[in-house]
Amino acid sequence: MEYQFQVTALDPTATAHFFEMNDEELTKINACRMTADASPGFPCRVSLQDAEVGEELILFNFPHHDVASPYRASGPVFVRKNAQPASLGVNQMPGHLGHRLLSLRGYDEKSMLVAAKTFQGSELGEEIRRMLGNASVKYLHVHNAAQGCFHCRVERL
Numbered sequence: 680m681e682y683q684f685q686v687t688a689l690d691p692t693a694t695a696h697f698f699e700m701n702d703e704e705l706t707k708i709n710a711c712r713m714t715a716d717a718s719p720g721f722p723c724r725v726s727l728q729d730a731e732v733g734e735e736l737i738l739f740n741f742p743h744h745d746v747a748s749p750y751r752a753s754g755p756v757f758v759r760k761n762a763q764p765a766s767l768g769v770n771q772m773p774g775h776l777g778h779r780l781l782s783l784r785g786y787d788e789k790s791m792l793v794a795a796k797t798f799q800g801s802e803l804g805e806e807i808r809r810m811l812g813n814a815s816v817k818y819l820h821v822h823n824a825a826q827g828c829f830h831c832r833v834e835r836l
Contacts, residue, residue: 682811683836684819686773688765689724689741694758698738710739713757719778724756727765727773727831735760744820748790753787754829769836772807780824781805785816797798797824811835 697710705711710791715721715730722729723736730736737760742753765773777800785794793815798806804822808815 680812682808683769684807685809685834685836686765686767686821687832687834688727688773689756689758691758691762691764693724694739695740696735697734697758705737705739706724708739711806712736719775721757721759721803722757722775722828722830723762724780724830725758725762725764727767727775728759729775730757730759733783741829742830744786745792745828746790748786750786750790750792752829754827756829770804771812773831776803776830781806781830782809782822782824782827784822785810785813786799786818786820787815787819788817805827806818807833 704714713736715732715734719729720731721736726803736757738755738757741756744750744752779800781800782797783806786798787793794810796812821830
């Protein structure tokens with residue numbers, strides 16, 4: 680069976696204010712301004728693309744799993760200045776994940792972890808479909824396997 684899904688990125692309206700802050704204000708909220716010095720290496724969670732060398736980013740802690748569950752979690756994410764929101768179609772994968780080692784985490788209706796796997800990013804579509812084959816999985820989170828950083832959410836359609 681072919682499972683339909685939608686990959687979603689961070690909402691840019693929730694992050695735009697960071698770029699209006701000075702470095703001292705960012706430090707007070709445990710965030711920092713950075714400049715990409717390599718590409719790939721700075722994956723933007725709004726555009727779902729790697730920043731280009733020289734682009735300005737903000738690194739901040741984001742509550743990517745803000746739920747009433749023991750699996751509530753937050754972690755560091757990058758957002759590029761003036762990032763345009765990703766607009767992916769049904770069953771479409773963000774291209775910047777193909778070269779990364781990833782972790783896919785499946786959660787049920789109570790936001791409890793019910794499935795998890797690590798794999799090469801080139802296998803993302805296959806692994807999403809496999810995990811959605813588990814009827815108890817309501818949604819998925821994609822993370823960097825090594826660093827553990829959240830990349831994006833995948834919704835079952």
